[in-house]
Each structure stands twice: as C-alpha cells, then as structure tokens.
Amino acid sequence: MLKEERHRAILNEVELHNRVLLTDLAEKLDVSIDTVRRDVKELDAENMLTKVHGGAVSLGFVNQSPVRSNVYALDKKVNIAKKALALLRNNSVILIDGGTTCLELARLLPTNIKLTCFTLSLPVAMELLAKPNVETIFIGGTLSRDSQIAVGSSTINALTQIKVDYSFIGTGYVDTEFGLTEFDWEVVQTKKAVINASKKTVLLCISEKLNSQHRFKTCDLNVISTMVTELEAWDKKLDAFKNMNIQLL
Amino acid sequence: MLKEERHRAILNEVELHNRVLLTDLAEKLDVSIDTVRRDVKELDAENMLTKVHGGAVSLGFVNQSPVRSNVYALDKKVNIAKKALALLRNNSVILIDGGTTCLELARLLPTNIKLTCFTLSLPVAMELLAKPNVETIFIGGTLSRDSQIAVGSSTINALTQIKVDYSFIGTGYVDTEFGLTEFDWEVVQTKKAVINASKKTVLLCISEKLNSQHRFKTCDLNVISTMVTELEAWDKKLDAFKNMNIQLL
DNA sequence: GAATATTTTGCCGTTATTTGCAGTATTTTT
DNA sequence: AAAAATACTGCAAATAACGGCAAAATATTC
Missing domain, CATH: 1.10.10.10 (Winged helix-like DNA-binding domain superfamily/Winged helix DNA-binding domain)
Known part of the structure; x- marks a missing residue:
C-alpha cells in the first residue's frame, strides 16, 4: 500500500x-x-x-475560541478580568456567570492550574471548552435569548446542589443603596441561586454601572465578598463602597 | 512494446x-x-x-483540497437535515443531539412553526437561540471536549425527567448487525438516556457510516423509528435496512 | 542494405526512503 | 506517587530511487 x-x-x-x-x-x-x-x-x-x-x-x-465581536469598553473589561484572576488557586471550583466581562474572565483563565468551572452561559462554556485544564459543567435550563444564559426553575434547582469556592458574576446595575439590580426577572432569580451556591461571590463590574438601578433586585451589596472594577483603589468613585466590608480590587 | x-x-x-x-x-x-x-x-x-x-x-x-470546507460532506448533511424537517409539526417537542449533521438540522429549522427544543450540544444551542420561534432548553452536565455535548450522570438524570415527541440523533457508526456504536463510553450512556426520553428516535446518518462499528454500543437498530440518509430510497446500500421495520427517508 | 548515430532498455552498485522493532522518555490516568 | 498508555529515538532490514554503463533496439545516412 x-x-x-x-x-x-x-x-x-x-x-x-x-x-x-x-x-x-x-x-x-x-x-x-x-x-x-x-x-x-x-x-x-x-x-x-x-x-x-x-x-x-x-x-x-478543534475548539478554537470564536472571534470576539465588538465589545463595549473591552479594555476595561480585560483589565477587570485580569485583576480577578488573582483570586484563583490550583483546583479551585468556580462558577462563571454570563455577560461580556465574565466572558473575558473565561478567556483569560490561566492554563497552568487545574480548575473546575460551572457556568450558565453558552458563550462562556464555549470558551472554557478551549481550555484543556478546565473541567466544565454547564448548568442546564431554559435558555434566555438575550442573555444567552440558562434560567428557570430547573437551573435554580440544579444550583442548590452545588457549592463553589468563588462565583464570578456580572450585573446590569449596582448602587450603594439598592444593591445589584437587573432588567429581567428570570435572570434575577437565577443570580440569587448562583449567590446561594457560592462560598464567596465576586462582582465584576465596570465603573459606568456604579450608582445605577433598575427594577428587579438581585441582592444587597453586603452579600458580595469582592468587587472588581477597572478603577484604581483610591478612585473617588469607589469611596461609597469602601465602608461596606467589601474587598475592592 | x-x-x-x-x-x-x-x-x-x-x-x-x-x-x-x-x-x-x-x-x-x-x-x-x-x-x-x-x-x-x-x-x-x-x-x-x-x-x-x-x-x-x-x-x-494528494492534497486534494488544500482549502477544505469546515464540515465534511456538508451537502449530504444538509440534504439529510432537509429530509428530516418533514417530521416536524407545529408545537412539536423535540430533542437535537450533537454532531455536525444535527447541527445542520438546527440551522435549517423552519421559523413558521412553534417548537420546543431540548439539546445537549453547545453549538446546537447557539444555533437554536437564533430562532425566535424555538424555545430552547439545554440539558446541563459535564461538557465533553470532543463532542461538545453534556454527558455524565446529571445529564442522564435530567433526561429521565422528559419525554419528547422526536429526538434527532447522530452516531459514530451504524451496522445492521451491531446497531449504533460509538467511540466514547460517556457519549454512549448519554445517548441511551436520550433514546429513553423519546417517543420516537430519528437517526441522521450519512451513508459513509453505514456498515461500520466501534467498541461501545448505543442501541440496536430496532429502537430507531426513522433513519435519514442522503441516499435515495431505492439505493442498494439501504437494502439491508429495509426489512427492519425502520422508516427510511 | 550496410554502416553509423541515436535512443531505449536492462543491469548493477550506491544511496535514500520506508517500515517495524526495541528500548526509553513522556504523558495521562488512577 | 505509581501504573498504564502513548510518543519518541535509534537501528536494521526491506524496498525503492538514482546514476552510470553497455547491450539492444530503433532511426538515420550513405
């Protein structure tokens, strides 16, 4: 032959x-x-x-990362994601939420440590599959068309079965008084379940979202362990968050 | 000479x-x-x-197609997917498996009828989200890097909770004697659960896969209701499948 | 048609490639 | 950390390619 x-x-x-x-x-x-x-x-x-x-x-x-389409304030989000990476340890069990900032985190996950990673987000899951060192578990459920994450009762139920070291979440709006708020009721319910499934919750949030509110409340700020923004620690915009027992990165 | x-x-x-x-x-x-x-x-x-x-x-x-298309035998797969569409009715509840043929089916789903669609496949889910008339539910679980579908016990467990009208599945190998076989044991377990969760199971399969086997068995051919290939009904290659009580498209 | 030039062919020795094997290193899994 | 599976390296045998050479076949010339 x-x-x-x-x-x-x-x-x-x-x-x-x-x-x-x-x-x-x-x-x-x-x-x-x-x-x-x-x-x-x-x-x-x-x-x-x-x-x-x-x-x-x-x-x-082969799993190649999909090309990144135009993302608003990408450099800030990359900045935030890089800061958040400092929290990871070898064999950490984490959960990554949907949204473009969290997607950047997934993209930037290091390849030199083993991670177990839960997610509700389709794009995040695609990214994670490209990482050979990450075991990825998708929390299923009804898919929300605009946020591209799983929501609904079965998702929430599945979340009650797990407890991760860190969950990295985004939010539509943050406010020192009203806490984290969203536009979508289903999404809020799911995020509540995510927070309950986490030992520590890390909020990834660009500074433009600070001091804004919407109609449905996810949680108060005091349930957030760490808030990561693109701002430097001494920035005046963060003053209002400093006396709330939240680690600021 | x-x-x-x-x-x-x-x-x-x-x-x-x-x-x-x-x-x-x-x-x-x-x-x-x-x-x-x-x-x-x-x-x-x-x-x-x-x-x-x-x-x-x-x-x-040698080097027959330096710039080969991303999907092998795409035209055949499109052909198969189009034939399979004939089975769909308004308000059908279906499940679409992973694999490139099933992905084509997802792409070609009509927009004029309401569908509820379960899937285990990340790429299929992404396609389905683009269809406004389809409610998409992702069956979660550990993601298999190779096949980009959810597998494992939680997936199998979730599948026991549903019963769909039709499931459209692919397979690695088909044989009249050995039935459907696969390369990956986890995938086989999951496909078994898919079949159990379906009133009728439709196999989408290009003719090259006919009469080939691998090591793990998904099911016998007699649990398949309909087999869709790109071949015409009278093709000789299908003869062996004709006396098995399977609808051939 | 014979002598000669040209091309083609087979043979031989040398060189290069391919292939399987065995031992060792590396990666993956348990 | 150990065990299993897979990858790599060097080696030797088999096979194939190449160049030169002479015999044979073919073409050319007179």
Whole structure:
C-alpha cells in the first residue's frame, strides 16, 4: 500500500468520525502503530488534521475560541478580568456567570492550574471548552435569548446542589443603596441561586454601572465578598463602597 | 512494446484506480522496473500524474483540497437535515443531539412553526437561540471536549425527567448487525438516556457510516423509528435496512 | 542494405526512503 | 506517587530511487 493511499484513508476516517485512534487506524490499514503515527504527524504538519494524544481529530473540530465581536469598553473589561484572576488557586471550583466581562474572565483563565468551572452561559462554556485544564459543567435550563444564559426553575434547582469556592458574576446595575439590580426577572432569580451556591461571590463590574438601578433586585451589596472594577483603589468613585466590608480590587 | 503505448496504459491504470504500484506495472507491461520508473518520471514531468514513492497516483490525489470546507460532506448533511424537517409539526417537542449533521438540522429549522427544543450540544444551542420561534432548553452536565455535548450522570438524570415527541440523533457508526456504536463510553450512556426520553428516535446518518462499528454500543437498530440518509430510497446500500421495520427517508 | 548515430532498455552498485522493532522518555490516568 | 498508555529515538532490514554503463533496439545516412 502506498503511503499516499494511507494518508487518504486516514483523512477520510478523520473527517467522517471527527476523531480516530492510532490503534484503530493501524488495525484498519494493517500497518504498525509507528507507521500511522508517522503518517498522522506528517498530515498534521501539512495542516490536514490535528494530531492529539493517542489519535487525531479533524481540523474543524478543534475548539478554537470564536472571534470576539465588538465589545463595549473591552479594555476595561480585560483589565477587570485580569485583576480577578488573582483570586484563583490550583483546583479551585468556580462558577462563571454570563455577560461580556465574565466572558473575558473565561478567556483569560490561566492554563497552568487545574480548575473546575460551572457556568450558565453558552458563550462562556464555549470558551472554557478551549481550555484543556478546565473541567466544565454547564448548568442546564431554559435558555434566555438575550442573555444567552440558562434560567428557570430547573437551573435554580440544579444550583442548590452545588457549592463553589468563588462565583464570578456580572450585573446590569449596582448602587450603594439598592444593591445589584437587573432588567429581567428570570435572570434575577437565577443570580440569587448562583449567590446561594457560592462560598464567596465576586462582582465584576465596570465603573459606568456604579450608582445605577433598575427594577428587579438581585441582592444587597453586603452579600458580595469582592468587587472588581477597572478603577484604581483610591478612585473617588469607589469611596461609597469602601465602608461596606467589601474587598475592592 | 512502444513507449507511447506504455504511457497510455499507465495513464489508463492511474485514471482507473487512482493509484498504481511500479512493480505491478512492470509485471503487467512486461518490462523492467527501471523502465516503468522512467516512464512514470516522464509522465510526472508532463503533469499527467503524480509520482510517489513506490508508484504513482492520479493528479489531485494528494492534497486534494488544500482549502477544505469546515464540515465534511456538508451537502449530504444538509440534504439529510432537509429530509428530516418533514417530521416536524407545529408545537412539536423535540430533542437535537450533537454532531455536525444535527447541527445542520438546527440551522435549517423552519421559523413558521412553534417548537420546543431540548439539546445537549453547545453549538446546537447557539444555533437554536437564533430562532425566535424555538424555545430552547439545554440539558446541563459535564461538557465533553470532543463532542461538545453534556454527558455524565446529571445529564442522564435530567433526561429521565422528559419525554419528547422526536429526538434527532447522530452516531459514530451504524451496522445492521451491531446497531449504533460509538467511540466514547460517556457519549454512549448519554445517548441511551436520550433514546429513553423519546417517543420516537430519528437517526441522521450519512451513508459513509453505514456498515461500520466501534467498541461501545448505543442501541440496536430496532429502537430507531426513522433513519435519514442522503441516499435515495431505492439505493442498494439501504437494502439491508429495509426489512427492519425502520422508516427510511 | 550496410554502416553509423541515436535512443531505449536492462543491469548493477550506491544511496535514500520506508517500515517495524526495541528500548526509553513522556504523558495521562488512577 | 505509581501504573498504564502513548510518543519518541535509534537501528536494521526491506524496498525503492538514482546514476552510470553497455547491450539492444530503433532511426538515420550513405
């Protein structure tokens, strides 16, 4: 059998089943493991497939982070996410909420520590799948079209079953007096459940949202352990939050 | 034998089988290996075929599609998805599995009828969110990096709570004797639960997967209500499936 | 048609490639 | 941290490619 024939056959198999084992290929093609390994290595070098430990996967199948569309105040959000990373430890169990700031956090998660990560957010879950060191658990439920997170009773119920070290949440609006508020009733109910499922709750929030309110209340500020903004610690806008027993990053 | 004759014969052979061994040619044409080697070298220089170690292959055999489309056999999968749409009714409650064929189904869902749609697949869920007429419920769980679907005990448990009209599932391998089989044990367990949660199960499967097996068994063919392939109903490849009480589309 | 030039072919020794094996290193899993 | 699975390295045998050479076949010239 010609090498080119084998290459063809391997590509076919990979495209058809998305993933193949070297051992299976070797048996199917009736050559040694070493030969298919070399073949796969070559095909990988030619960018015809992606070699993985023990086998190969098709190109379209590798989890590449989706390109980031235009995000408002992206640099601030990246700044916030980077600060929040300081809270993570090896083997931490965390939960990441939806929203663009939390999505940045997911993107920036380090790859050198093991993490177990719950999420309700579809985009966040996609990001997390691209991280080999993160075990990702999606809390299911009815999907809210505009926030792209799972909400509803089954979500809330599932949340009662877990307790994570940190949950990283966003919010629509924050106010020293009214606490965290939202536009959407279902989302509020879900966030309440998230907070209950967390030992500590970390609020990621750009400064523009400070001192604004909306109609449904998620929680008071005193249930928040840490608030992360893009502002420096001495910024005047944070003065009102300083005497509330909240860690400010 | 004239050189011209040999050249023609060699090209014929290559066109016919896409590949030839020099040793075979030498024997068939009753000349020495060196002669056919020289012949093939000339034909390669004339761009009539591609010379490779040990033989020759037809043009385009190597690197057939440098810029390959993201999805293998996309047209066939679209064809399958379109056929499957015929099963849907207004207010149907369905479940869509992961995999590229099922993803096409999600993409092609009509917008003129109301649907309630469960899914375990992240990409499918993203597609469904784009459909205003579809209520989407994600069955949560541990996310499998390879298949981008939720698997594990919590997923299986959640599936015991529902009963959908139709589930549309894919499979890695199908065989008349061994039924549906997969590469991944976790995925198999989850698919079993999906089938149990369905009044009727519809298998979406491109014909290349027919008559192939792998190590873990999802179910026998007789639990499948409908099988959708890209083939026409009278195709010989489907003969083996015809006397199994399965609706073929 | 014979002598000569040209091309083609087969053979041989050398070099290069491919392949499987065995031992070792690395990664993954338990 | 140990055990299992997978990857890598070097090596040797088998096979294939290449270059030179001479015999054979073919073409050319007289």
